[in-house]
Structures are given as structure tokens and as C-alpha cells.
Amino acid sequence: MHKFIALRWKILRLAHQIKVGLFFMEKQRVIVYIDGFNFYYGLRKDARWKKYYWLDIVRLFEMFMRPNQELVAVKYFSARVDDIDQSLRQSAFFQANKENPKFKLILGKYLKKEITCFKCGNKIHTHEEKETDVRVATQIVADAYQDNCDLAIVVSADSDMIPAIELAMEAGHKVVVYFPPHQYSSNLASMASSKPVQLKQYESRFKQCILPDVVHLTIPDFDLHVPPKWKAFQ
Numbered sequence: 069m070h071k072f073i074a075l076r077w078k079i080l081r082l083a084h085q086i087k088v089g090l091f092f093m094e095k096q097r098v099i100v101y102i103d104g105f106n107f108y109y110g111l112r113k114d115a116r117w118k119k120y121y122w123l124d125i126v127r128l129f130e131m132f133m134r135p136n137q138e139l140v141a142v143k144y145f146s147a148r149v150d151d152i153d154q155s156l157r158q159s160a161f162f163q164a165n166k167e168n169p170k171f172k173l174i175l176g177k178y179l180k181k182e183i184t185c186f187k188c189g190n191k192i193h194t195h196e197e198k199e200t201d202v203r204v205a206t207q208i209v210a211d212a213y214q215d216n217c218d219l220a221i222v223v224s225a226d227s228d229m230i231p232a233i234e235l236a237m238e239a240g241h242k243v244v245v246y247f248p249p250h251q252y253s254s255n256l257a258s259m260a261s262s263k264p265v266q267l268k269q270y271e272s273r274f275k276q277c278i279l280p281d282v283v284h285l286t287i288p289d290f291d292l293h294v295p296p297k298w299k300a301f302q
Contacts (some may be wrong), residue, residue, distance in 0.1 A: 098138065108146075113249075129142055142170055142175055145207075220244070223245075232256075233256075249271075
């Protein structure tokens with residue numbers, strides 16, 4: 069009987085030690101890299117998804133963290149547009165999300181581009197995003213080799229990310245691809261450490277992460293309102 073009690077006590081003590089060890093185990097550090105224009109155009113493809121323009125980005129990806137994971141940063145890559153109304157909406161989105169210190173905004177360039185029609189010779193003026201894919205790739209590789217994270221989540225359907233993903237994996241880091249709603253790349257899908265995540269399947273999480281109509285900015289003590297055009301989509 070005494071032997072049985074002693075054995076049981078050892079088992080309970082071992083279980084407690086394992087539990088304590090798991091509790092104090094370092095969490096897996098996660099950095100999310102978002103191709104901003106790829107994400108935005110994914111939402112724009114379906115009118116029903118435009119309500120998610122006004123989105124709390126960090127909160128959304130916090131919802132994908134497992135108990136053994138910690139979201140270190142969300143790096144959002146974009147470029148400032150030239151159109152005044154679009155620029156105001158975009159700036160409001162940036163400012164609202166920058167209230168969370170985990171949101172890191174990294175900007176490229178948005179340049180005017182002239183296209184000549186081969187059939188009629190007419191010139192079409194449009195805009196082209198520059199440097200974003202290079203900046204995303206650079207950050208992924210730099211964070212991998214500087215050991216700033218254990219897991220990289222790449223939110224994009226741009227296959228230009230493949231070389232950076234390969235280098236990060238060579239450095240011993242896990243990389244998971246999250247496809248923005250209505251975006252997909254078979255080449256990217258085959259590159260990551262595990263099965264890609266289709267964000268379109270998690271609309272319920274998007275619903276929970278719509279920013280409030282009024283976001284108070286700590287600096288400079290100012291109430292920021294959801295752009296009226298975006299509010300109309302809700």
C-alpha cells in the first residue's frame with residue numbers, strides 16, 4: 069500500500085513538473101507580413117467584402133495565434149496613393165491601425181505610368197505600385213537571418229515572394245502562406261512549410277475585427293472617424 073501511495077505521489081509530482089515546464093516554455097514568435105495592395109484588391113473583388121476595409125489588422129491575426137504562439141509584429145507593406153479622396157481613406161486606415169504598437173507600416177512608392185494602346189495609339193495614364201514586393205522579401209529574409217521570429221506568415225498571392233520564402237526556410241524558419249480573400253497562387257501554395265490558409269474561409273473573424281466607427285488617436289489626442297464611403301459598405 070505504501071509503495072502504491074509513493075508511486076502515485078511520484079506520478080503526480082512528475083505531472084506537475086511537466087505542467088509547470090509547459091507553462092514557462094518560450095512561445096513561438098510570429099511575424100505577419102502583409103502585401104497591402106494584394107490584400108486590399110482581394111477585398112475589393114467582392115462587394116460583400118468591402119465592409120472589411122475598416123479593419124483592425126493586428127486583432128485579426130491575433131485570432132490565428134495558437135496558445136504556444138506570440139504575435140510579435142504585423143508588418144503591413146503599402147504605398148500612398150495620389151488620389152485625394154482615396155489618400156484620405158487610406159491615411160485614416162493607417163492611423164487607426166498604428167494605434168497598436170505591433171502594427172508596423174512600411175511604405176513603397178506609387179508611381180504614375182503611361183500605357184500606349186497598340187491598336188489605336190491612345191495613351192492611358194494609370195498608376196503602378198513599386199518596391200512593395202522587394203521590401204516584403206527583404207524584411208522576411210532579414211528577420212529570418214537575425215532570428216527575430218520562429219514563424220513567418222506571408223499574406224499575399226504574389227509569387228514574387230517565393231525566393232524570400234526559400235531563403236527564410238533555408239535559415240531554418242517556418243513559413244506559412246495566408247491567401248487574402250479571393251486571391252490565390254498555386255506556385256506559392258506549394259512553397260510554404262505547411263498547407264496555406266485561405267482567409268476567405270474565416271469571415272467570422274473578419275466580422276469581429278471591424279474597427280469602431282470612432283477611433284481615438286492617443287497622439288495627437290484626436291477622434292478619427294470611419295470614412296463615410298467605407299461606412300456605407302457596412
